Amino acid sequence: MSAVRLSADLSPSQQKADWLDTILKGDCVAALNKLPEKSVDVIFADPPYNLQLNGDLHRPDQSKVDAVDDHWDQFDSFAAYDAFTRAWLLAARRVLKPNGTIWVIGSYHNIFRVGASMQDLGYWILNDIVWRKTNPMPNFRGRRFQNAHETMIWASRDANSKSYTFNYDSLKAANDDVQMRSDWLFPICTGSERLKDDNGDKLHPTQKPEALLARIMLASTKPGDVVLDPFFGSGTTGAVAKRLGRHFVGIEREQEYIDAARARIDAVKPLESTTLTVLSGKRAEPRVAFVSLIDSGMIKPGATLYDAKKRWAATVRADGTLAIGEQAGSIHRIGAAVQGLDACNGWTFWHYERNGGLTQIDELRRIARLGMERAGA
Amino acid sequence: MSAVRLSADLSPSQQKADWLDTILKGDCVAALNKLPEKSVDVIFADPPYNLQLNGDLHRPDQSKVDAVDDHWDQFDSFAAYDAFTRAWLLAARRVLKPNGTIWVIGSYHNIFRVGASMQDLGYWILNDIVWRKTNPMPNFRGRRFQNAHETMIWASRDANSKSYTFNYDSLKAANDDVQMRSDWLFPICTGSERLKDDNGDKLHPTQKPEALLARIMLASTKPGDVVLDPFFGSGTTGAVAKRLGRHFVGIEREQEYIDAARARIDAVKPLESTTLTVLSGKRAEPRVAFVSLIDSGMIKPGATLYDAKKRWAATVRADGTLAIGEQAGSIHRIGAAVQGLDACNGWTFWHYERNGGLTQIDELRRIARLGMERAGA
DNA sequence: ATTCGCTATGAATCTTAGG
DNA sequence: TCCTAAGATTCATAGCGAA
Numbered sequence: 078m079s080a081v082r083l084s085a086d087l088s089p090s091q092q093k094a095d096w097l098d099t100i101l102k103g104d105c106v107a108a109l110n111k112l113p114e115k116s117v118d119v120i121f122a123d124p125p126y127n128l129q130l131n132g133d134l135h136r137p138d139q140s141k142v143d144a145v146d147d148h149w150d151q152f153d154s155f156a157a158y159d160a161f162t163r164a165w166l167l168a169a170r171r172v173l174k175p176n177g178t179i180w181v182i183g184s185y186h187n188i189f190r191v192g193a194s195m196q197d198l199g200y201w202i203l204n205d206i207v208w209r210k211t212n213p214m215p216n217f218r219g220r221r222f223q224n225a226h227e228t229m230i231w232a233s234r235d236a237n238s239k240s241y242t243f244n245y246d247s248l249k250a251a252n253d254d255v256q257m258r259s260d261w262l263f264p265i266c267t268g269s270e271r272l273k274d275d276n277g278d279k280l281h282p283t284q285k286p287e288a289l290l291a292r293i294m295l296a297s298t299k300p301g302d303v304v305l306d307p308f309f310g311s312g313t314t315g316a317v318a319k320r321l322g323r324h325f326v327g328i329e330r331e332q333e334y335i336d337a338a339r340a341r342i343d344a345v346k347p348l349e350s351t352t353l354t355v356l357s358g359k360r361a362e363p364r365v366a367f368v369s370l371i372d373s374g375m376i377k378p379g380a381t382l383y384d385a386k387k388r389w390a391a392t393v394r395a396d397g398t399l400a401i402g403e404q405a406g407s408i409h410r411i412g413a414a415v416q417g418l419d420a421c422n423g424w425t426f427w428h429y430e431r432n433g434g435l436t437q438i439d440e441l442r443r444i445a446r447l448g449m450e451r452a453g454a
Numbered sequence: 455m456s457a458v459r460l461s462a463d464l465s466p467s468q469q470k471a472d473w474l475d476t477i478l479k480g481d482c483v484a485a486l487n488k489l490p491e492k493s494v495d496v497i498f499a500d501p502p503y504n505l506q507l508n509g510d511l512h513r514p515d516q517s518k519v520d521a522v523d524d525h526w527d528q529f530d531s532f533a534a535y536d537a538f539t540r541a542w543l544l545a546a547r548r549v550l551k552p553n554g555t556i557w558v559i560g561s562y563h564n565i566f567r568v569g570a571s572m573q574d575l576g577y578w579i580l581n582d583i584v585w586r587k588t589n590p591m592p593n594f595r596g597r598r599f600q601n602a603h604e605t606m607i608w609a610s611r612d613a614n615s616k617s618y619t620f621n622y623d624s625l626k627a628a629n630d631d632v633q634m635r636s637d638w639l640f641p642i643c644t645g646s647e648r649l650k651d652d653n654g655d656k657l658h659p660t661q662k663p664e665a666l667l668a669r670i671m672l673a674s675t676k677p678g679d680v681v682l683d684p685f686f687g688s689g690t691t692g693a694v695a696k697r698l699g700r701h702f703v704g705i706e707r708e709q710e711y712i713d714a715a716r717a718r719i720d721a722v723k724p725l726e727s728t729t730l731t732v733l734s735g736k737r738a739e740p741r742v743a744f745v746s747l748i749d750s751g752m753i754k755p756g757a758t759l760y761d762a763k764k765r766w767a768a769t770v771r772a773d774g775t776l777a778i779g780e781q782a783g784s785i786h787r788i789g790a791a792v793q794g795l796d797a798c799n800g801w802t803f804w805h806y807e808r809n810g811g812l813t814q815i816d817e818l819r820r821i822a823r824l825g826m827e828r829a830g831a
Numbered sequence: 832a833t834t835c836g837c838t839a840t841g842a843a844t845c846t847t848a849g850g
Numbered sequence: 851t852c853c854t855a856a857g858a859t860t861c862a863t864a865g866c867g868a869a
Contacts, residue, residue, distance in 0.1 A: 155573055185582035185607070189573065192566025196532060202844080204599045205562035207584045209637050211829040216633060219622040222581045222673075225635035225829075228605070230562070239846065244773065245596040245859095250784035251745035251774020255861065256593060258602035260586050260637070262829055263749060288749035295745075295773045296599075321772055348772055352756040356775045356782050358596075359858065364848080409856060418516045422857050506844045513840085514859040522842045563844060587841095592860035595845035600861080604842080642841060645864055660842050 097303065100315070100327040100335050105307045108328040109168035117326065118242070118302035120169050120179040121293060121314050123285060125150040127158045127187045136217050145282045149330070155190065162187075162194045165307060170198060172305065176240045178203065178297050182229045182285070192230050200232040203241070207260040208289060212267070231297070242297050246358035257296070263288050272311050272337055280337050281311040290317040298323055300353045312338025319345045322353045363449055365442045367408050367423070368397025373448070375441045382408075382427040383435060389415045391427070399427070408438070474680065477692070477704040477712050482684045485705040486545035494703065495619070495679035497546050497556040498670060498691050500662060502527040504535045504564045513594055522659045526707070532567065539564075539571045542684060547575060549682065553617040555580065555674050559606045559662070569607050577609040580618070584637040585666060589644075608674070619674050634673070635830055640665050649688050649714055657714050658688040667694040675700050689715025696722045740826045742819045744785050744800070745774025750825075752818045759785075759804040760812060766792045768804070776804070785815070 094116075101108040128150055134142040152158040173179060179200065183191050196202065206229040213225040233241050248257040263286050270287060272280040290313050298304060300322040306314035309327030311334060318325035319342055329335050370376045371393065378395035391399045391411055399411040406414070408423025424442055428435035471493075478485040505527055511519040529535040550556060556577065560568050573579065583606040590602040610618050625634040640663050647664060649657040667690050675681060677699040683691035686704030688711060695702035696719055706712050747753045748770065755772035768778045768788055776788040783791070785800025801819055805812035 185569070185579050188582075189566045189569025189607075192562070193570040196566065202562050204601065205565075205605070206599065207586075207603055207637065209584075209829060211825050213635070219626075219633075220580075220620055222583065222608075222625075222636045223633040224581065226584055226637050228582070230566075231599075236844080243597055247773040247775055248599075248745075249596075250782075250787065251748075252743040253741055254784045254786055255741075256596070256600045257743075258590070258600045260584065260603050262746070262826060264825070291749065291772075292745075348755050351777075352769065352771045353773075354771060354777070354782065355773055356771075360846085364856080407856075416516075420512070420516060420857075422859095424857075503842055504844090505842065508844075511843060511845060512859090515838095517839075519843070519845095520840075527842085561842065561844095563842085587862095589841080589862040591841050591843070592862090593843080593845060594859055595843095596859055597845050598843095601843070641863080644841070644862090648841095656841085 096326055097324045098315075098319070098326075100309055100312070100329055100338060102329060102332070102335055104330065105165050105328050106168045109165070109172055109307060112172045112305075112326070114171050115174045115177075116303065117172055117305040118174055118177050119294070119298050120173055120177070120305045120307065121290065122165070122169065122179065122181045122306065123283065123308050123310065124162065124165065124181065124183065124187070124191065125152075125308075126184050126283075127152050127190075128184075134217060142214075142217070143279075143282070147282060158187065159190055159194060162191055163198065166191075166194055166198050166200070169305070169307060170200070170234060173234050175234055176238050176242075178231060178233050178241045180229055180231050180293055180297070182208070182227055184224070184227050188228045188230070195230060195232055199235060201234075201236040201238065202230055202232045204231045204259050205229065206231060209260055209262045211262060211264045213265065229293075242299055242302070244296055244299075244355050244357075247356035248296055250356050251295075261289070261292060263292075266313075272341065274333075281334060284311045285313045287313055287317050287320075290314055291321065294318065294321050294323055295355075299355060300350070309338060310334055312341050315342045316345050319347055322347055322350060363446060365445050365449070366397065367438075369445060370438070370441050371395065371397055373445065375444065376429065376438070380429065382429055382438065384412075384415070384426055385428060385435065387435070391415075399423075473703055474701045475692075475696070475703075477686055477689070477706055477715060479709070479712055480705070480707060482705050482707075483541050483545045486542070486549055486684060489549045489682075489703070491548050492551045492554075493680065494549055494682040495551055495554050496671070496675050497550060497554070497682045497684065498667065499542070499546065499556065499558045499683065500660065500685050500687065501539065501542065501558065501560070501564070501568070502529075502685075503561050503660075504529050505561075506563070511594060519591075519594070520656075520659075524659060535564065536567055536571060539568055540575065543568075543571055543575050543577070546682070546684060547577065547611060550611050552611055553615050553619075555608060555610050555618045557606055557608050557670055557674070559585070559604055561601070561604050565605045565607070572607060572609055576612060578611075578613040578615065579607055579609045580620075581608045581636050582606065583608060586637055586639045588639060588641045590642065606670075619676055619679070621673055621676075625673055628672075629830075637830070638666070638669060639830070640669075643690075649718065651710075658711060661688045662690045664690055664694050664697075667691055668698065671695065671698050671700055686715060687711055689718050692719045693722050696724055699724055740823055742822045742826065743774070744815075746822055747815070747818050748772070748774055750822065752821065753806065753815070757806065759806055759815065761789075761792070761803055762805060762812060764812070768792075776800075 128145050181191055208227045210225050216223045266284045266286040274280045303324045304318045305326045307328045309329040315325040315327050376393055378393055380393045382391050391401045394400055398405050399408050408427055409421050412421035412423045412426040424439040425437055427438050505522055507521055558568055585604045587602050593600045643661045643663040651657045680701045681695045682703045684705045686706035692702040692704050753770055755770055757770045759768050768776045771777055775782050776785050785804055786798055789798035789800045789803040801816040802814055804815050
């Protein structure tokens, strides 16, 4: 790849880096080291699993199981695999933005070593996610449980990175209004989605389903973000990124995979931007100062506020504080104090009298926000 | 404990070792080192998870979460935790029979380190098993996925131990005649099963459900086998072993837990025969996330949904939310909003166009459930 | 006896803007 | 970088008391 860098005075929207939406050919660590530091929002990595297979496996009908015995999955020892793992995790960490996150998928053959290395290098695990397969391969010998899942580790760059992207509200709304759990159910990649080579055989032994990558990106990226995949393979990450209006960068060694992935991604039609809007919750709403309700005349100084059951009454003061007897403070502090709690959301706790009933002052905040939007605040 | 050993010429059925069906008090490694080598069939270990908590956590209702902040879960560093882990895994391996197996349970905080150490010490992983919780604690701050599972590693003593116990056929028969998968569904331990202290509070912070231990023993032991638990705690392993006609050995440091476990186990009545309740782990009506219809391609992002009379039309967004103009949210929230109601069942309210007519999206949910049932949801 | 509503709680690495 | 204050945030289940 070339050594072109983003100019410091140009935002990505003004000048697109030449490595965006491309597949870099070569060794994963070498390619990573050529990318600018802190330049990608999310990394999805599907590294070699270090499967340790001896001999062939046959199904009960004597057909042979097409094992993952590619040369790139051969390591001499756990130590060799660990060294490989640490090298790419370290190179990836340099490229990740401070508030970026990384996803790594693996099986019991490798995921424990990968997870320990991630912790050792300073990544901070946010969740481990279980991909439950609806249609896993059976255990043919009947000597173990059916291996029906794979594990993903989702981690931030550092323990103190708090501002990573997590589209909580959108995930919850899409999940019947309950928060998304750490166990996900998806079919393995089969049928027309599975890329085939010239012989009609599967092109890549471990092609991941697009639905899995879509869930990952919808959870942890925003439209326009950059998703890096250092083990690009058949290009699922790129295809899903393009469809969902995200940028991708792929790294891959094998020309056969690069060609197939390129063609695959070129055929993807991006979704319309309007369908890509991410549902945002209250956190994204602009802040409203309680005093601004007084400024705008929605609440008069001297007005009385009550809790929902009218157990307490407090007086609004001209400076935007609330008072009960000697005690005065913010709507939150006074709400907490009367309940004997450490914290309280005054917006939902306090009410005002209207039409003989009580209405939350949060209703006034909502109205104030509409005014702010009109004013382009 | 005493230094009594099994005579070499007597089988366990002829002379019962004095440490069988007892709880050894003391440090885990020291106690393990006093047991005879190659003397137990299965080890179940629930070691400290090394949670790293900062400050208190409160529920949205301001109640405080009772965190696991016990002294036995405090380690200075990953290195200290690794040293602890290697020490007990090594001592446990000496005690394990050549064809014995070990189960270790953990969360993302520790399981990757534990798994890597197990591989380093020569244990051979047979499966990783996911315990999916029906009723996990929510994520209260909405900053991560709900942590809804724990991970267990099942391993043999060596890579070449082939004669370990695995009751394949009975598991399959108990599971509707399909192989038992690597993801299991159980509730957490609550209600009358949960041991309480004199104040009525939970006796032990991490008591495991008996159903989980029963599945483990039914899978990997035979009646009369010896099950060792080096972190005995409230004694679930002992209680289930006695009930299922297995022997146990527990190791525990805290006298309070020993006393409670002893009383608990004494109260257990062994089953006459091992015709046990089948824990199929299937639930009545698995929940379907609306977004899973998008994942599976049944609904496309950008598609339009209508109410039965086509009075309203809404657009499906890629993140699984529904949008009408500026308003967006779950199928339920948007259904409620357009009708001016507080609540709405989006599954029955919204329809899609098919064959020129309208069909409820609930029809798609029914189809999705068929796939989930196959996966044992 | 049954239902309904309210409360309690579980292995938790659980915020963020602004001064 | 540190400190303060605003204010956002929960699902399933068991138990209990009232109706």
